[in-house]
Amino acid sequence: MQGFNSELFLTTTEVGDLLDVHPSTVKRWSDSGELRTKKTDGGHRRIYLRDVMSFAKERGVPTYLTPFAPYESHVWLAVRDAVRHDDFDRIVSLSMGWLVRGYPRRITALLRELGSRPDLSLARLCDRAIRPLMAQVGTAWREGRLRIGEEHMASQAAMEALICLSQGSGPEAMLTPSRNGDGSHRVAVVGAMEGDHHHLGAMCARVLLEQAGWTVFYLGADTPAEEFAAIQRAQGASLICVSFSPPGSAAHMRRCLDVLREFYRSHLPYDLVFGGVSSETFEPGRVSTPFRSFEIIPSMESFLEWGRNRTEDQGGDLWRKLG
Ligand code: B12
Structure with missing residues (x-):
């Protein structure tokens, strides 16, 4: 399908997770035409992320991606890689991008989201996302690609996420x-x-x-x-x-x-x-x-x-x- 990123076609289970409903509800919406759906050659339903987000917006259903607009697809892929493939590269590069563009609060929100997911351990998040992110921040600062103020904002963003995740x-x-x-x-x-x-x-x-x-x-x-x-x-x-x-x-x-x-x-x-x-x-x-x-x-x-x-x-x- 031209113009579509095939990685962004979600299964009914993934859509259910995102909208916090049972996959059978997603199938019903799909069958009734309320949620635009494609079928794979094998006959399985796939729903484009952008269509899911428009559907959620129309119905006023909050999703964890909503606050990240216009980066919903980047965040979805980054979270998917972290949770499913234990790969935090996208988390780190997305966060670095936000830092240089002046959106450190998005870093806090993303780390918070990851840290509160039952399918990802907090220890893993610390070792595989926060630590490498901060190491990249340190390198970028040493090489003159980041200002010291930006390095401080990155530390603060991570710190605020951790404070939010603290049960105490x-x-x-x-x-x-x-x-x-x-x-x-x-x-x-x-x-x-x-x-x-x-x-x-x-x-x-x-x-x-x-x-x-x-x-x-x-x-x-x-x-x-x-x-x-x-x-x-x-x-x-x-x-x-x-x-x-x-x-x-x-x-x-x-x-x-x-x-x-x-x-x-x-x-x-x-x-x-x-x-x-x-x-x-x-x-x-x-x-x-x-x-x-x-x-x-x-x-x-x-x-x-x-x-x-x-x-x-x-x-x-x-x-x-x-x-
Ligand atoms: C953020 C930062 C700062 C911030 C810290 C803000 C804060 N609130 O913490 C500020 C601006 C204060 C700072 C100051 C300085 N910094 Co600094 N800083 C960093 C940076 C970019 C990230 C460090 C970080 O927070 N990492 C994230 C955390 C989560 O990782 P971590 O500490 O490694 O923790 C993990 C493990 O080690 C372990 N762990 C850690 N603690 C514990 C405890 C327990 C109980 C357990 C079980 C495990 C554990 O688990 C964690 C999760 O995986 C690093 C770069 C880097 N490569 O690390 C430089 C870095 C550490 N800083 C450096 C320097 C030089 C300084 C300064 C001297 C700069 C200066 N000229 O003033 C001062 C030092 C001041 C001082 N006396 O301490 C150098 C050190 C080089 C060296 N080998 O000596 C680094 C490596 C940057 C660089 N490449 O040059 N820094």
């Missing part, structure tokens, strides 16, 4: 600490190390934990190790997550370990996790750590994996939903 951001969630089935709190302290102004990685860890029902005391960027220790004690937290990005070095990580070791109290045990680009090459050596456990974890997907595989002695599955 609603007023009620903020006031009511999470509790386990046995009544105990699941409390974590999360932030980025002193001297480190990068905290999107820490924010990813925060949102992942909050989505699993943890109460997170989020300390943001540039936080001294002493503060992690003090807040852990004050809140009885069972987990501390510290993010280290360049220019953070092995010396910063060693110092952080020393401070946390000094303040550790065995009657208030916790797990310690270091993450972030700088921690990836850190070799703590043969130091004894008093912590319930100490791990260096390079990504959100491996954080998920590590948390899932803990035995009951180790505090159990980090991601187990609260009772």
Whole structure:
């Protein structure tokens, strides 16, 4: 069909997902001629995305694509690739395009949409969309293709999406600490190390934990190790997550370990996790750590994996939903 992008012909199931109706309803609309439909050689119905969007508009049916006009087809393809093929290239290039054209809010909206989909894990979104997007932003800035203001807008766009995805951001969630089935709190302290102004990685860890029902005391960027220790004690937290990005070095990580070791109290045990680009090459050596456990974890997907595989002695599955 000339002039048509064959990738944009949707099945009745895809149209049903988009309009939030059962595929049989889509078939009925198609049979009655309300929704313009083509048939494949094999006799299957296909509906052009533009026709679906016009239909939705006429009927006043909201879809997740509606706010992205006039980029509905780009967004549909990008989301499809991410969800179905685990391919985030289109997400990254679409976001870069919006950034240079001055639409950073669309980036927030797209990341939010992806992060709230049940068919895509948030950890994957952080590792495969936010991280590579920000790496491209950093490269473009270094090469003079982006202004520093644009780099800041990109960070802010990603940050705002993560804040929206945080389960702890609603007023009620903020006031009511999470509790386990046995009544105990699941409390974590999360932030980025002193001297480190990068905290999107820490924010990813925060949102992942909050989505699993943890109460997170989020300390943001540039936080001294002493503060992690003090807040852990004050809140009885069972987990501390510290993010280290360049220019953070092995010396910063060693110092952080020393401070946390000094303040550790065995009657208030916790797990310690270091993450972030700088921690990836850190070799703590043969130091004894008093912590319930100490791990260096390079990504959100491996954080998920590590948390899932803990035995009951180790505090159990980090991601187990609260009772
Ligand atoms: C955004 C950004 C900034 C923003 C940060 C804003 C914010 N709110 O966070 C601002 C403008 C503040 C900034 C400042 C600087 N930046 Co900067 N920045 C970046 C940029 C573009 C993106 C970083 C980012 O947010 N990535 C997205 C997150 C999600 O990825 P991530 O941190 O890697 O996190 C993932 C994993 O590491 C892991 N993870 C991270 N934390 C944790 C924690 C836990 C517990 C776990 C389990 C996992 C985990 O999971 C995450 C998801 O996959 C990078 C470019 C790049 N290539 O990364 C440069 C970059 C890191 N910055 C750089 C530099 C040089 C600076 C400055 C020194 C610039 C300057 N001259 O002032 C300052 C440093 C200030 C300081 N003392 O920290 C360099 C570092 C080079 C180097 N090797 O030393 C980079 C690489 C850019 C470059 N190519 O030159 N920066």
